[in-house]
Amino acid sequence: MSTYGIDLGTTYSCIARLDSNGNPEVIRNNEDDSNMVASVVFFENENNVVVGQAAKENIETDGDRVVQFVKREIGKHDNRTYEFDGKTYTPVEISALILTRLKNLVEAQGNTIEDVVITVPAYFGLEERSATKQAGELAGLHVLSLINEPTAAALSYCARQFQEDRTILVYDLGGGTFDVTLVKMSMTRNEQGKDVQKINVLATGGDDRLGGKDWDDKLFEYILNACCEENGLTPQDIEAETRQDIRSKVEEVKRKLSKKQSAKVRIDVSGSRTEITVKRTDFENMTADKVAQTMNFVESTLQKVPGVEVDTVLLVGGSTYMPMIQNAVEARFPGKVQQHDPDQAVAKGAAIYASMLVVEEGAITEGDTSASGETSSDTTAHAEQLTAKFAVEDQTPRSFGPGVMDTKGSKHKYVLENFIKIGEKMPAVFSKTYYPLEDNQERVRLRAFENMSTEDTLIPSVDEDGNPQATDPANAVKLLGELVVNLPPETARNTPIKVTFKVDASGVHVEAVNTKTNEVFETFLRTESDIDVDNSAVHQLRISAD
Secondary structure, eight states, X not given: OOEEXXXXXXXXXXXXXEOTTSOEEEOOBTTTTBSOEXXXXXXXXXXXXXXXXXXXXXXXXXXXXXXXXXXXXXXXXXXXXXXXXXXXXXXXXHHHHHHHXXXXXXXXXXXXXOEEEXXXXXXXXXXXXXXXXXXXXXXXXXXXXXXXXXXXXXXHHHHHHOOSSEEEEEEEEOSSOEEEEEEEEEEEEOTTSOEEEEXXXXXXXXXXXXXXXXXXXXXXXXXXXXXXXXXXXXXXXXXHHHHHHHHHHHHHHHHHHTTSSEEEEEEEETTEEEEEEEEHHHXXXXXXXXXXXXXXXXXXXXXXXXXXXXXXXXXXXXXXXXXXXXXXXXXXXXXXXXXXXTTTHHHHHHHHHHHHHHHXXXXXXXXXXXXXXXXXXXXXXXXXXXXXXXXXXXBOXXXXXXXXXXXXXXXXXXXXXXXXXXXXXXXXXXXXXXXXXXXXXXXXXXXXXXXXXXSSEEOOEEOTTOOEEOSSTTTOOEEEEEEEEEOOTTOOXXXXXXXXXXXXXXXXXXXXXXXXXXXXXXXXXXXXXXXXOOGXXXXXXXXXXX
């Protein structure tokens, strides 16, 4: 069965696979005459849901039945939902509809799709990653793994024009997220003694709520205010239909400004035709702070690897077409900036990675045929070549560890121990032995957390139930999930409980072993909402034995 890479984007999504020559190719969206699918969903009625450009065209007339930018909501704590025709949809379910649309593109061309790799922003935490994987599963896909978007872009670049021992900075500005990743590309030897091109992520940074949409919002406000000035109105006077009209034309104006010094837009305001001219210089001035934000992330990421010399800068993401972005990056890295397939590089890299994983797992089956006549055996051969050619080493996006009691001293303290710290090589594995807090406990509660700290231990404030609160915004402590370990009767408080955390691109797996009985408890953590434990009946683990 053929494998695919999916770039699930905030504004546009893309799906790719390997062609008959082993090169990544994007699946054409024949309905929209495009290589992309707009990440927009229109709920026309209870019997018809539209995804793609046709859905986007309804923003102006039926904006209250259109959902877009859902990637910014997936896996977030605010539990945002959407309701249409008496049915409630979560961001995961909306994302699944977009993924289903991509799946249908493949099937419409006579192919089958099951095994996929989906890309995520490098700065996504566990909950966002788990929710993305869940969306893929809900769409009927077998998600082999997730891969960070900048890493996928670097893999695509490496496959196309590898240059030995190069340090590459990937500047990835998408529709709703921004990542900057520092990658070392070099030759190394694999376990079989063969020379392979290694992609090693050195450092990453960014913001999963900064992207092209923020530029669109600024441009929307500018055109809205200009319409008000021309007609002697206030923003509150502008009707919803007019606002939707402005919103629908913002992207077109932005694209024109990437090629021309000015762009005109015509808007109907209270029955009057209003023409607004937007100058590129005005657009650049109103969004200069956004550009500066991205460059601040660039500098902070470089500081994580002191003395590093960047050889090449890759511009990735549709928003890097804006001249203001290209100029800012070129000013910082003169003569080193390249832009290749900014809209498609991420999906192509994911397709390469998916094929590599399938070979590793031996998951390709015979008989699938592509539009170009390629069979699964062809795909296997190409994927085997890729596996022999590349090695990918990515980093953990957060720090991870359990919450436990520190009983040293006169007062017990609840602490978070960072087993695996941000920036470690994935997959990362760490084990440590803990103990029940009291004799004869029926069970112990193992809570897992992520945070942005590189400290060995954090001491958070806790509520009356022992739930840790974020110690400060910089550490961004999140409760990810909980594992309950049942203990046999008369268990002594010095009974060793071995706890193991494993982190990969798809999430965190936690295991606890009662070393006296060898009973194993394990879970693949998803979200905090999965927790359903009677706090009063379950006790904590402690760090040290008596």
